[in-house]
Amino acid sequence: EAGVTQFPSHSVIEKGQTVTLRCDPISGHDNLYWYRRVMGKEIKFLLHFVKESKQDESGMPNNRFLAERTGGTYSTLKVQPAELEDSGVYFCASSHTVTKLFFGSGTQLSVL
Amino acid sequence: DAKTTQPTSMDCAEGRAANLPCNHSTISGNEYVYWYRQIHSQGPQYIIHGLKNNETNEMASLIITEDRKSSTLILPHATLRDTAVYYCIVRNPGTASKLTFGTGTRLQVTL
Numbered sequence: 001e002a003g004v005t006q007f008p009s010h011s012v013i014e015k016g017q018t019v020t021l022r023c024d025p026i027s028g029h030d031n032l033y034w035y036r037r038v039m040g041k042e043i044k045f046l047l048h049f050v051k052e053s054k055q056d057e058s059g060m061p062n063n064r065f066l067a068e069r070t071g072g073t074y075s076t077l078k079v080q081p082a083e084l085e086d087s088g089v090y091f092c093a094s095s096h097t098v099t100k101l102f103f104g105s106g107t108q109l110s111v112l
Numbered sequence: 113d114a115k116t117t118q119p120t121s122m123d124c125a126e127g128r129a130a131n132l133p134c135n136h137s138t139i140s141g142n143e144y145v146y147w148y149r150q151i152h153s154q155g156p157q158y159i160i161h162g163l164k165n166n167e168t169n170e171m172a173s174l175i176i177t178e179d180r181k182s183s184t185l186i187l188p189h190a191t192l193r194d195t196a197v198y199y200c201i202v203r204n205p206g207t208a209s210k211l212t213f214g215t216g217t218r219l220q221v222t223l
Contacts, residue, residue: 004155033209043156043213056210091155098209099144103155 002026004104006092012110018080021107025074025094031055032075033101034067038088049075082111116200121218124194130187132217134200137181142204145176147185148211149196156199156213159185190221 005024013019025032034046046065047057051072060067064083069075079086087110093101117135124130136145147159160167160174162183167174173186187194199216 031209035211042215043150043211045210045212048209059210093155095209099146099161099205100158101148101156101209101211103157105153105155 004092004094004102006090006104006107008107009105010108010110012112013082014112015084016081018078019082019109021077021079021090021092021109023075023077023092023094023104025092026102029094029096029102030072031095031098031101032069033093033095034075034077035091035093035103036088037091038085043091046077079109082109084111087111116202116214118198118200118214118217120215121220123220123222124187124190126191126221126223127189130185130190130194130219130221132185132187132198132200132219133182134185135182136200136202139180139202140204143202144205144208145174145183146201146203146208146211147172147174147198148201148213149198150216151193151196156211159198161208190219192221192223195219195221 007022030051032049037043045059048055049069052069066078089106091106093103095101144161144163146161148156150156162174176183197216197218199213
């Protein structure tokens with residue numbers, strides 16, 4: 001069974017640019033989540049999709065972040081414009097039930 | 113959500129059992145104990161979860177005290193590949209997807 005796949009694995013951009021991260025969940029998983037670890041801090045929840053609907057987006061830091069999940073399959077997380085403090089690792093996870101999440105390997109984002 | 117307290121780091125010899133403790137003295141009746149781990153440069157990995165009974169799966173065992181104020185994750189035969197940061201998280205099932213990762217315990221398995 002294929003796991004959660006994230007693209008790209010690394011991204012280096014300049015402050016003010018736009019970056020789009022992609023996540024392909026495990027097939028059949030209606031639940032999809034974004035998490036991130038910034039500046040060596042703890043891993044924090046960003047948001048939760050159920051199919052194409054945003055179930056909980058309470059962890060989104062500000063309106064520079066936009067998450068979409070068109071058609072309830074893959075998801076994208078766009079940061080526009082990127083700031084230095086956005087640097088970190090962005091994890092995507094998916095699940096069939098909410099009790100057991102499967103995480104991808106993450107996207108390392110560096111904003112210079 | 114109940115706060116958890118874990119030791120910052122632990123060492124374990126390969127082949128021995130690794131016992132990772134977690135205190136959650138303010139846990140409420142409907143909250144489960146979840147364990148995840150993060151191996152370097154990978155995403156977090158689910159290990160096990162439980163409510164009040166001891167649980168075992170192919171990866172580990174979870175022992176929860178009768179008063180539920182603490183628990184222990186047991187890796188019965190630790191290998192070098194078990195070197196990781198282990199997170200103990202207390203959540204109720206309704207919000208179990210909104211995990212709050214603390215600082216965890218860094219387990220170093222050595223030869």
